Amino acid sequence: MDRTVRIIGAPMDYGANRRGVDMGPSAIRYAGLADGLERADVEPIDDGDLSMPRAEERDPDADQPHGGNAKFLREIEGVCRRLCDRVAATHTAGEFPLVLGGDHSVAIGSLTGSARDVDLGAIWFDAHADLNTPETSPTGNVHGMPLAAVLGRGAFGEMEWAPAPGLRESSVVYVGLRSIDDRERDLLRESELTAYTMSDIDQRGVSAVVEDALAVATDGTDGVHVSLDLDWLDPKTAPGVGTPVRGGVTYREAHAALETLSRRDEADGVLRSMDVVEVNPILDEANETATLAAELTASMFGKRIL
Numbered sequence: 001m002d003r004t005v006r007i008i009g010a011p012m013d014y015g016a017n018r019r020g021v022d023m024g025p026s027a028i029r030y031a032g033l034a035d036g037l038e039r040a041d042v043e044p045i046d047d048g049d050l051s052m053p054r055a056e057e058r059d060p061d062a063d064q065p066h067g068g069n070a071k072f073l074r075e076i077e078g079v080c081r082r083l084c085d086r087v088a089a090t091h092t093a094g095e096f097p098l099v100l101g102g103d104h105s106v107a108i109g110s111l112t113g114s115a116r117d118v119d120l121g122a123i124w125f126d127a128h129a130d131l132n133t134p135e136t137s138p139t140g141n142v143h144g145m146p147l148a149a150v151l152g153r154g155a156f157g158e159m160e161w162a163p164a165p166g167l168r169e170s171s172v173v174y175v176g177l178r179s180i181d182d183r184e185r186d187l188l189r190e191s192e193l194t195a196y197t198m199s200d201i202d203q204r205g206v207s208a209v210v211e212d213a214l215a216v217a218t219d220g221t222d223g224v225h226v227s228l229d230l231d232w233l234d235p236k237t238a239p240g241v242g243t244p245v246r247g248g249v250t251y252r253e254a255h256a257a258l259e260t261l262s263r264r265d266e267a268d269g270v271l272r273s274m275d276v277v278e279v280n281p282i283l284d285e286a287n288e289t290a291t292l293a294a295e296l297t298a299s300m301f302g303k304r305i306l
């Protein structure tokens with residue numbers, strides 16, 4: 001055992017308009033996450049779940065940032081502030097933070113916490129760009145905005161809890177994009193983000209693409225955060241997600257990608273933190289998406305077939 005992984009559950013659903021994704025952490029644990037990590041030869045310590053605020057009596061559209069739409073933003077801020085502190089404390093203890101979502105808005109907490117005192121790179125495995133701001137979002141759902149938040153774009157620039165100090169735009173890389181909103185496409189084109197789409201994976205193969213992503217995310221940084229949105233996979237393989245998009249990576253491509261990260265990490269320890277998000281057990285079939293989430297996480301920490 002050369003590494004201690006601290007599992008932090010973040011059963012958040014406010015960013016996805018409250019649709020069952022809050023049960024993700026339980027489902028991923030039930031699917032054997034801790035066993036898989038032990039087989040990958042890391043020591044898991046489970047912190048349990050962060051408590052979530054109740055918002056039953058609240059109007060989701062209350063407290064909107066000026067000129068924009070970001071539902072339940074006050075609740076999401078509260079959770080992400082606590083998650084940020086927990087992730088930062090995990091680094092201070094010399095452990096690896098593994099955040100279980102919850103919807104993708106939890107990445108604001110994991111990234112701000114992981115990039116507190118270092119320069120961080122990030123690899124974003126997702127069908128979506130999650131780069132909307134409250135001003136551009138077609139849905140108002142904050143799970144479509146976490147990258148804009150940590151990069152301090154739009155209204156997020158005025159919120160001191162959202163931008164991640166040590167995260168430069170040019171150190172963030174997407175892998176597997178295939179669903180981008182019109183205004184988001186403009187934001188992406190004008191940005192310094194690197195985007196590898198599903199077409200790049202078709203043409204070059206997933207391992208070569210992930211190696212390039214690693215080159216970008218490690219250039220001039222102290223470590224890399226991995227954000228794994230399960231809708232990155234094809235919905236035939238990962239049906240338990242709230243915003244499925246056909247044409248995603250296969251089961252084998254997903255494992256190959258995470259094994260590529262793991263091999264690099266074995267060589268020079270570049271990986272610093274991870275979140276695994278958007279597993280929605282209500283939409284799943286016999287917990288297969290959560291099982292996949294647990295297996296892919298174990299692959300990233302070094303579990304191999306032989």
Ligand SMILES: NC(=[NH2+])NCCC[C@H](N)C(=O)O
Nearest residue numbers: 104128132139141143144243
């Ligand atoms: N993390 C996710 N699943 N994000 C989906 C975002 C979908 C859409 N782009 C939106 O802004 O609402």
Ligand SMILES: [Mn+2]
Nearest residue numbers: 127128229231
């Ligand atoms: Mn997504």
Ligand SMILES: [Mn+2]
Nearest residue numbers: 104126130229
């Ligand atoms: Mn996402």
